[in-house]
Amino acid sequence: MLTMKEVRIHAFGGPEVLSIDDVPRPQPRDDEVLLRVVASSVNPVDYKIRSGQYGGSRQSNLPIVLGRDVSGVVELCGTRAHTLKKGDPIFAMLDHDRGGHAEFVVVKATEMAAKPDDTDHLQAASVPLAGLTAWQALFDHGKLKAGQRVLIHGGAGGVGHFAIQFAKAKGAWVATTVSKDDLEFARSLGADQVEDYKNELFEDLVEPVDVVLDLISGETQDRSWAVLKPGGILVSTLSEPSKEKARERQASGVHFMTQSNAAQLAEIGKLIVEGKVRPHIDAVFDLAEVGNAEARLEKEHVRGKVVLQVSSPP
Ligand SMILES: NC(=O)c1ccc[n+]([C@@H]2O[C@H](COP(=O)([O-])OP(=O)(O)OC[C@H]3O[C@@H](n4cnc5c(N)ncnc54)[C@H](OP(=O)(O)O)[C@@H]3O)[C@@H](O)[C@H]2O)c1
Structure with a gap:
């Protein structure tokens, strides 16, 4: 069985509850893709969920995989995901049922857009949420x-x-x-x-x-x-x-609560390609340093976004 690492919490609390677990790689359904995640980013919702402050945080949902943002390359396509192929670079905002602080994640067509050209995965992962x-x-x-x-x-x-x-x-x-x-x-x-x-x-x-x-x-x-x-x-x-x-x-x-939206993400990608918008990265941490990344965002003065490097770019 193929496995991967992902950041999960098994209880609510401080950064010490963040656990890097070995789990089976997920399988995409027909209209989904399996993404090899190169970068993810950290948002306030991640430390709010971790500490149990987030409205939807419930014991019964544990363990929870954190991370709403991903940028990476398609590893495997579902049988109806015809417009994509292995190796295509995409970025996405995931719904709450999955987490992007992981080496692989399943992404739905309604959540993703092509990664903007000339933008690296770290920059792209800072954008979605x-x-x-x-x-x-x-x-x-x-x-x-x-x-x-x-x-x-x-x-x-x-x-x-x-x-x-x-x-x-x-x-x-x-x-x-x-x-x-x-x-x-x-x-x-x-x-x-x-x-x-x-x-x-x-x-x-x-x-x-x-x-x-x-x-x-x-x-x-x-x-x-x-x-x-x-x-x-x-x-x-x-x-x-x-x-x-x-x-x-x-x-x-x-x-309001932000919703995934593939068309809007594509519009934002266009503005980045046109040079009208540039993501600003404050700091980059490895996946294993996710606790430090969350602490930086929660406790220190951050300018722009804190990003996680999950794997090497292909
Ligand atoms: N409803 C939703 O779906 C949704 C979606 C995304 C975000 N959010 C929420 O929206 C908030 C902002 O998100 P974010 O990702 O931008 O957070 P962030 O990256 O932590 O940025 C917050 C910014 O607010 C500044 N700040 C703090 N107090 C301020 C004040 N009194 N007046 C003006 N600026 C102040 C901080 O500056 P200093 O560091 O210099 O103090 C910091 O630059 C978070 O609470 C997040 O949870 C909600």
Whole structure:
């Protein structure tokens, strides 16, 4: 039987619960492929699931394989996966029923797109969950259009650094809040106005916007109503915005969960190929160092994405 290594948790807790287990390689169903994973990336959802903070975390789901992002090459095609062949490079955001911190994973057609040319697997693996979150927040939920104004909180993080670039590529005007160390980084991504969230009050400095992208929640979300135009939309990845405050402001609020979307991933890949978007990698760790990778994202100041090198590129 062919085996592989994958990162699993058998209990919720600190980094010590991360276990690198030898397990059988999965088999793709007819319309799926088996991917040889070259790189994966770490997202806040990974340490939230690990520590049991994530809404859907249940003892009965254990053991859980972590990791939503993968980039790699097709190893084996299901009998109906006709458009792909062994060796094709793809990247994907996996649904919650599987994990990408593994040497091999089964990927569905609805989750994957061709890896952007001239982008290595480390860069490609940094994109799917964070990129799709930024995309769906701005365009599906925020309805952001060319010429509109958007305020992005947390613009230097995984989601935020893609959101700034997507909004600029769309032709929107972008303000963002970041730490002092990231002011220049956010400007380099194209942000028109950059505020230091620890030392400035954004509501005193940013003129009204059409869309707020809230990647922080709490008082940052509460204070954001003050900068929203009537008719504007507050989109949060973390908590349901107050209906009362939305009414007072004649605006609306939405909380959403990011979904895999092959067509949107392909659109994002196109922007990367065109040079309009570039993923920023903060640090790279080996699969065996996944605990350090999660600790870096959770406890330290990260710019862009933390990535896992799972295997050597073919
Ligand atoms: N609903 C969903 O489906 C979904 C999908 C993706 C992400 N999320 C959630 O969205 C959040 C952001 O994700 P991410 O991947 O971008 O996380 P991340 O990479 O950890 O980035 C978070 C960023 O926020 C900054 N920050 C912290 N406090 C801030 C504040 N008060 N004002 C402005 N910026 C602040 C941090 O900067 P410093 O390090 O300088 O403090 C960091 O750059 C996470 O909580 C994640 O779980 C939800």
